[in-house]
Amino acid sequence: METILAQIVTGLSIASILLLVALGLAIIYGTTGVINLAHGEFVMIGAYTAWALQTYVGIGLIESLVVIFFTVALFGWIIEKVVIRHLYRRPLDTILATWGIGVMAQQAIRLAVGGELRYVEMPSAMSSSVSILGLEISAFRLFILALSALIFGFTWYLMYRTSLGMKLRAITQDREIASCFGIKSKRIYSLTFAYGAGLAGLAGALVSPLKSVSPEMGTTYVVDAFMVVVLGGVQSLVGTVASSAILGELTGFLAFYSNDTMAKVLVFCAIVVLIRFRPQGLFAAKVRT
Amino acid sequence: MKLGRRTFIKGTVAAGAVTAAGFPHIWIKDSSLAYAASGEIKVGVLFSLTGTTAIVEESLHKATILAIEEINAAGGINGMQIKPIVEDPASDPATFAEKARKLVLGDKCVSVFGSYTSASRKAVLPVFEKRKNLYFYPTLYEGRECSKNVIYTGAVPNQQQDEFVPWLIEKFGKRWYLIGSNYIYPKEENNYCKKLLAEAGAEVVHEEYVPLGHSEFSSVINKFRSEKPDVIFSTVVGDSVVALHRQYRAAGLDPEKMPMASLTTSENEVAAMGGDAAAGHFTSAPYFMVHESPENQKFVEAYRSRWGGDKVTHFVSEPSYFQVHLFKQAVEKLSAGDISPKTIVEAIKGEEMIAPQGRVRIEPENLHAYLWPKIGQSQSDGQFKVLKTTSEWLKPEPYKAYQNQVCTEAGLKEI
Known part of the structure; x- marks a missing residue:
């Protein structure tokens, strides 16, 4: 019983990291239809920003989260202005362009700070474990869990309770009609892209104390993020949460009862089977295309 | 002058006959002198400076270059300078093979120093065996190889584990959890470990392999908690090592009760x-940076003054350094006209020197090195504390896990 409980918590922890990484991608993909292969590099840049702030400026992780969000959001905003906005009606070209941006970002980081593995210090208050219901749980993982719930809540509020969100949903449903009603779709797109990039940056900063920071780290996260988005359905925030939870728990349990190699194989197989029979994902929103 | 087809052929044949029959001695002499032409000995340096394993391989490259520069500054080998030809195989086995071919055939290097991963060594092996050239490989690896064209200066499983495993059993207990990355090296090391555990009456409570580059260890840590092993024997490599250690600590596990024993954490x-x-x-490793010896002090100081004061030396960069000096000792015994990969192999058999880790020797039978395994405990300052050193150097036995095979001078023998 205790191990099962521990495993459920572990699954939630994996799910919270998946959600953090995938949320930004889901918003960008869902709204603008851009398949952003540079998403992993946004995560990586967030991790490096955290590392740089800690090493050169001496600010801890928690204090620097806001700075990291705006730094990576700014980076995303520039990318959107310079490259992406010219390609909105050419989905295949965006794949190539964002992939190229990703490669450039990796090599730029490598040239600027070297290829060595880096790490970000865990906030000292959370560097040990806490006891809950007889379970030893890493305090930092709980923090990630809470923060990802908070970020999701904020994003949901932004989308469904603000005028910005309403405009955004209008564009998602039909860009031309929305423009006819005076919504500046270009501006909304830029802001969405920047927001998604900022979320990815936060994700990178938050996982950096648990994992290693390297120029190539983004490639694994972008795969995870696409898995979540594909399973959950493209335009659905709830779908993103649900599919993060499903994938997190599934990976956790399979890894526990067999091993991580098997878990990876089985999860991929399950997703392939699922999109064969339900290509729109589990929670597809109805959209006019 | 009109040159007819028939006269041309006749002339060519005649010239050929003269070359073949008339000056055979000069012909042979010239070709072997090519290895030490114009007072230079050309060697290849083949470590990745870009790509995924560049992080480690760069330090091996630097240790190799440092040794070459030291030898040249002290007058070279019998008055001849070593000329390093540097290639960057970009962490890609196919590029390794291509660059090795270039160094051996194009540049006519007499030996090549290179490789970190087993995959890259396996990729260049056919080049060196087919062209009868010589490769110096500095990394600890899984053993089970018996090439006559490779000098192996890193540890094989028996050298890292023979002292380590019994010591851990005695100090911590008999319930072992084996975890490794999912490829050949961890599987071979665990294979040998299980043999030692069985001999000592200890048990393996769990054995598992995670994908290369894996970074989510929370389920693994739950298994640590539920199995409660005495020792976690880890052969996880690369950035996975970093993730495993950081998550182990975040989970609040205690190294005093459930230590991780690693062959790959430097x-x-x-x-x-x-x-x-x-x-x-x-x-467990033959070398730690803190090892106290005059040779190591000299090595660390030279390395830092050449490459930067914050650089670390480790158990793969040290063999990269001493194997160049062993190469020098072997070549020194040869006259300039005799220098060739074949004569160097013969000269290096049984060759000894005092390396930073202690006195090392190349075993003539299998061309691996006698080494001095040590047990180190990691300290919070990033260095190790050496708790135990073997009382005598350990013989390399690359086939020790396989009782029916042995590596001899004539090649691999089935018993």
Whole structure:
């Protein structure tokens, strides 16, 4: 019983990291239809920003989260202005362009700070474990869990309770009609892209104390993020949460009862089977295309 | 002058006959002198300077270059300078093979120093065996190889484990958890470990392999908690090592009760995870940066003054350094006209020197090195504390896990 409980918590922890990484991608993909292969590099840049702030400026992780969000959001905003906005009606070209941006970002980081593995210090208050219901749980993982719930809540509020969100949903449903009603779709797109990039940056900063920071780290996260988005359905925030939870728990349990190699194989197989029979994902929103 | 087809052929044949029959001695002499032409000995340096394993391989490259520069500054080998030809195989086995071919055939290097991963060594092996050239390989590896064209100066499983495993059983207990990355090296090491555990009456409570580059260890840590092993024997490599250690610490596990014993965690990995995450865990290796000897002091000082004061030396960069000096000792015994890969192999058999780790020797039978395994405990300052050194050097036995095979001078023998 205790191990099962521990495993459920572990699954939630994996799910919270998946959600953090995938949320930004889901918003960008869902709204603008851009398949952003540079998403992993946004995560990586967030991790490096955290590392740089800690090493050169001496600010801890928690204090620097806001700075990291705006730094990576700014980076995303520039990318959107310079490259992406010219390609909105050419989905295949965006794949190539964002992939190229990703490669450039990796090599730029490598040239600027070297290829060595880096790490970000865990906030000292959370560097040990806490006891809950007889379970030893890493305090930092709980923090990630809470923060990802908070970020999701904020994003949901932004989308469904603000005028910005309403405009955004209008564009998602039909860009031309929305423009006819005076919504500046270009501006909304830029802001969405920047927001998604900022979320990815936060994700990178938050996982950096648990994992290693390297120029190539983004490639694994972008795969995870696409898995979540594909399973959950493209335009659905709830779908993103649900599919993060499903994938997190599934990976956790399979890894526990067999091993991580098997878990990876089985999860991929399950997703392939699922999109064969339900290509729109589990929670597809109805959209006019 | 009109040159008819028939006269041309006649002339060519005649000239050919003269060359073949008339000056055979000069012909042979010239070709072997090519290895030491114009007072230079050309060697290849083949470590990745870009790509995924560049992080480690760069330090091996630097140790190799340092040794070459030292030898040249002290007058070279019998008055001849070593000329390093540097190639960057970009962490890609196919590029390794291509660059090796270039160094051996194009540049006519007499030996090549290179490789970190087993995959890259396996990729260049056919080049050196087919062209009868010589490769110097500095990395600890899984053993089970018996090439006559490779000098292996890193540890094989028996050298890292023979002292380490019994010591851990005695100090911590008999319930072992084996975890490794999912490829050949961890599987071979665990194979040998299980043999030692069986001999000591210890048991393996769990054995598992995670994908290369894996970074989510929370389920693994839950298994640590539920199995409660006495020792976690880790052959996880690369950035996975960093993630495993950091998550182990975040989960609040205690290295005093359930230590991780690793064959792959060096000063390099510790620098990437932070001293706090590594503190208390154990590593077995022939070399640690803190090892106290005049030779090591000289090596560390030379390395830092050449490449930067914050650089670390570790158990793969040290063999990269001493194997060049062993090469020098072997070539020194040869006259300039006799220098060739074949004569160097013969000259290096049984050759000894005092390396930073202690006195090392090339075993004539299998061309691996006698080494001095040590047990180190990681400290929070990022260095190791050496707890135990073997009382005598350990013989390399690359086939020790396989009782019916042995590597001899004539090649692999089935018993």
